[in-house]
Amino acid sequence: MVRELLSHGYKNFSRSPIWGKNLVVNIILGLLAIYMLSMMLVFGVFLLEVVEQVAPNSEPKKVINGIILYYFGVEFLMRFFLQNTPVLFIEPYLHLPLKKGRIIHFMLRKSFLSAFNLFALFLFLPFAVKHLLPDVGAAGALGWIGALLGLVIFNHYFGLYFKKKINEIPNLIFILLGSMIALWALDYFQLVQFSEVSAWFMNQFISQPVLAVIPVVLGLGFYQANYQFLRNNTYPEEISAKKASSKIRGDFGFLKKFGRSGELIAVELKLILRHKRPRNTLILSGLFLAYGLFFYPNESYQEMEWVFLFLGVFITGLFFINHGQFMLSWQGGHFDFILTQKVNIKEYLESKYWMFVASCSIAFIISLAYAFFGWKIALINLCAFLFNVGIGIPIVMRMSMFNPKKINLNRGATFNYEGVGAAQWLMVFPVLIAPYVLYAPFLIMGYELVGILLVGVAGLVGFLFHKKVLTVLTEALKSKRHKISAGFRAQ
Amino acid sequence: MIEVNELSKKYSGVEVVNIPSLKVAVGESFGLVGNNGAGKTTFFRMILDLIRPSSGNVLSKEVAVNSSEDWKFYTGSFLDESFLIDYLTPDEYFDFLASLHGYSQGDLNDFLSQFEDLFNDEILGKKKYIRDLSKGNQKKVGIVAALMGNPEVLVLDEPFANLDPTTQIRLKVLLRELKEKHQLTMLISSHDLNHVTEVCERIVILEKGQIQKDIQTSETTLQDLEEYFTVQ
Numbered sequence: 270m271v272r273e274l275l276s277h278g279y280k281n282f283s284r285s286p287i288w289g290k291n292l293v294v295n296i297i298l299g300l301l302a303i304y305m306l307s308m309m310l311v312f313g314v315f316l317l318e319v320v321e322q323v324a325p326n327s328e329p330k331k332v333i334n335g336i337i338l339y340y341f342g343v344e345f346l347m348r349f350f351l352q353n354t355p356v357l358f359i360e361p362y363l364h365l366p367l368k369k370g371r372i373i374h375f376m377l378r379k380s381f382l383s384a385f386n387l388f389a390l391f392l393f394l395p396f397a398v399k400h401l402l403p404d405v406g407a408a409g410a411l412g413w414i415g416a417l418l419g420l421v422i423f424n425h426y427f428g429l430y431f432k433k434k435i436n437e438i439p440n441l442i443f444i445l446l447g448s449m450i451a452l453w454a455l456d457y458f459q460l461v462q463f464s465e466v467s468a469w470f471m472n473q474f475i476s477q478p479v480l481a482v483i484p485v486v487l488g489l490g491f492y493q494a495n496y497q498f499l500r501n502n503t504y505p506e507e508i509s510a511k512k513a514s515s516k517i518r519g520d521f522g523f524l525k526k527f528g529r530s531g532e533l534i535a536v537e538l539k540l541i542l543r544h545k546r547p548r549n550t551l552i553l554s555g556l557f558l559a560y561g562l563f564f565y566p567n568e569s570y571q572e573m574e575w576v577f578l579f580l581g582v583f584i585t586g587l588f589f590i591n592h593g594q595f596m597l598s599w600q601g602g603h604f605d606f607i608l609t610q611k612v613n614i615k616e617y618l619e620s621k622y623w624m625f626v627a628s629c630s631i632a633f634i635i636s637l638a639y640a641f642f643g644w645k646i647a648l649i650n651l652c653a654f655l656f657n658v659g660i661g662i663p664i665v666m667r668m669s670m671f672n673p674k675k676i677n678l679n680r681g682a683t684f685n686y687e688g689v690g691a692a693q694w695l696m697v698f699p700v701l702i703a704p705y706v707l708y709a710p711f712l713i714m715g716y717e718l719v720g721i722l723l724v725g726v727a728g729l730v731g732f733l734f735h736k737k738v739l740t741v742l743t744e745a746l747k748s749k750r751h752k753i754s755a756g757f758r759a760q
Numbered sequence: 761m762i763e764v765n766e767l768s769k770k771y772s773g774v775e776v777v778n779i780p781s782l783k784v785a786v787g788e789s790f791g792l793v794g795n796n797g798a799g800k801t802t803f804f805r806m807i808l809d810l811i812r813p814s815s816g817n818v819l820s821k822e823v824a825v826n827s828s829e830d831w832k833f834y835t836g837s838f839l840d841e842s843f844l845i846d847y848l849t850p851d852e853y854f855d856f857l858a859s860l861h862g863y864s865q866g867d868l869n870d871f872l873s874q875f876e877d878l879f880n881d882e883i884l885g886k887k888k889y890i891r892d893l894s895k896g897n898q899k900k901v902g903i904v905a906a907l908m909g910n911p912e913v914l915v916l917d918e919p920f921a922n923l924d925p926t927t928q929i930r931l932k933v934l935l936r937e938l939k940e941k942h943q944l945t946m947l948i949s950s951h952d953l954n955h956v957t958e959v960c961e962r963i964v965i966l967e968k969g970q971i972q973k974d975i976q977t978s979e980t981t982l983q984d985l986e987e988y989f990t991v992q
Binding site: 277363365367505506 | 861
């Protein structure tokens with residue numbers, strides 16, 4: 270039975286449409302994961318040496334014992350945001366002749382096979398074997414290791430339980446944040462030194478190895494609490510993460526004034542606001558407006574002004590780069606609908622174009638605040654903005670038609686590479702490099718300002734001819750529409 | 761077989777199901793009809809302990825379904841796609857169910873061979889995940905899965921929807937056979953008045969979560985039903 274369920278878990282993972290399609294991305298992610306874990310292991314093996322380097326005048330063992338409580342605090346937060354119990358996994362088993370208890374036990378035990386649980390072991394276990402074992406003997410080291418394991422179990426199941434409870438009592442999140450801030454303040458103002466507390470605790474486990482039972486029992490207690498909670502709440506509508514949202518986001522009635530393009534933009538904005546992944550790209554684009562703050566105030570970058578054009582393109586254009594590359598993919602689920610509606614393709618593309626122009630304009634206006642770091646930055650951003658509007662947007666729109674892949678909007682956003690194909694990787698190049706093709710020769714010859722203005726003028730020309738450009742784009746989409754919609758349907 | 765007591769389900773104050781009392785006898789074929797939003801699926805979900813009732817309970821063989829899981833071992837059911845493990849192929853799904861029901865490979869082959877016609881060579885051995893099957897084929901997989909393990913109770917939600925005409929007729933014949941030969945207690949909801957009157961000997965009309973009519977099927981039932989739904 271367990272074997273069957275395990276194989277289902279594996280199949281669920283390996284057959285997930287997010288995975289299977291993009292082998293290269295999978296391999297890169299896999300290598301990245303292996304790299305991270307092996308780095309942690311190496312770090313763990315040389316932990317003592319690292320501490321000696323960083324804090325030469327301290328007792329490294331005490332420092333390490335002092336870190337442990339902090340480590341588990343941070344780990345708890347990470348788990349809180351990243352770890353999930355796959356409760357939906359059990360839904361198709363509920364009506365089958367299988368005891369609920371068995372599935373829940375299985376699910377809870379399986380959840381323990383999580384990378385998070387390896388982190389602590391990788392970081393601290395080598396230290397215990399290398400340094401504690403010879404110093405304090407087998408019993409003490411075992412006590413210490415046992416306590417570490419206990420803390421891992423505790424953190425794991427307490428984290429899961431806490432997350433479940435938060436669904437019931439949303440205010441818990443404030444209690445969590447409040448207590449975190451309070452603890453931090455206690456530590457910061459040196460009222461309580463948690464490193465001392467942590468070191469004291471870990472030393473207790475060395476001197477009294479039996480005490481290691483306490484965290485283990487606590488951890489198992491929370492396992493049981495999780496079990497009881499799930500046992501009493503195995504109703505799909507209660508545990509399901511996809512709770513029906515009672516809030517309908519966005520109305521955008523005012524866009525109706527702009528005719529059909531306005532209506533189409535309103536629909537697209539609803540698409541963005543009501544789904545996690547496009548919403549995240551929007552938020553990301555907003556956050557990246559602050560990207561300049563890393564560069565402009567920095568003396569060393571003031572010397573290399575040529576980076577600023579790149580920054581300008583990025584800051585004013587991130588939304589259309591991010592969102593526009595999937596222009597058709599977002600609507601992959603209802604592309605047939607779009608083709609069969611009383612919207613001609615030109616209007617459809619026009620609405621996209623104006624939406625991107627509006628997004629760039631908003632970003633540009635906000636970026637004017639950077640003029641604080643020099644008028645030239647504002648000028649560069651203006652030229653970058655014009656370039657985006659006149660040339661960047663059409664390039665991205667055209668490239669998004671290159672073999673687009675459907676994006677399932679109802680899936681999560683993290684590590685979701687659905688819809689990502691070769692075109693998406695290539696797209697960055699023309700958009701970010703094209704302005705430099707105009708700019709770089711003048712920069713090298715010393716007429717930097719001319720280069721910047723040329724970029725702006727090129728953009729302006731592109732914008733003046735936007736009707737013509739849209740006609741070309743329309744022709745392109747018209748000729749590819751059957752292939753694209755067949756591609757969406759096949760997925 | 762199935763007994764409902766003071767069953768009610770409320771969502772944010774709105775009562776979607778309210779059935780004071782209802783009994784389905786052993787071997788009875790029970791049809792549930794009603795317009796969209798009448799509470800048919802919610803009612804079935806409560807029978808299968810997939811929704812916690814706001815009050816009241818459902819007894820299966822005199823045991824409340826939410827207090828014991830015994831009902832699972834003699835009840836076959838298919839309500840919607842969430843009953844399928846959609847990343848498995850149909851073969852894998854049936855294999856898995858066979859292991860739950862203690863079927864040997866031979867038992868499973870015997871069992872599946874009954875449905876060769878129904879499957880129309882589109883389901884078994886096709887290297888396609890359930891999620892990639894058409895709605896109709898998914899439904900076939902679900903219904904056949906529900907029949908595995910000789911259930912005593914069968915709960916099907918809209919079994920005829922999405923099926924092609926041939927399959928609808930085959931399914932009708934199959935259900936009638938099961939009723940006659942195995943004394944199977946069936947609970948079926950349907951929008952297709954025609955089919956449901958042919959399969960079920962008792963029809964209950966649900967409207968806004970309440971039982972409006974409870975009739976034994978006779979010659980005139982179809983007409984009565986059509987009348988009822990026309991008047992609205």
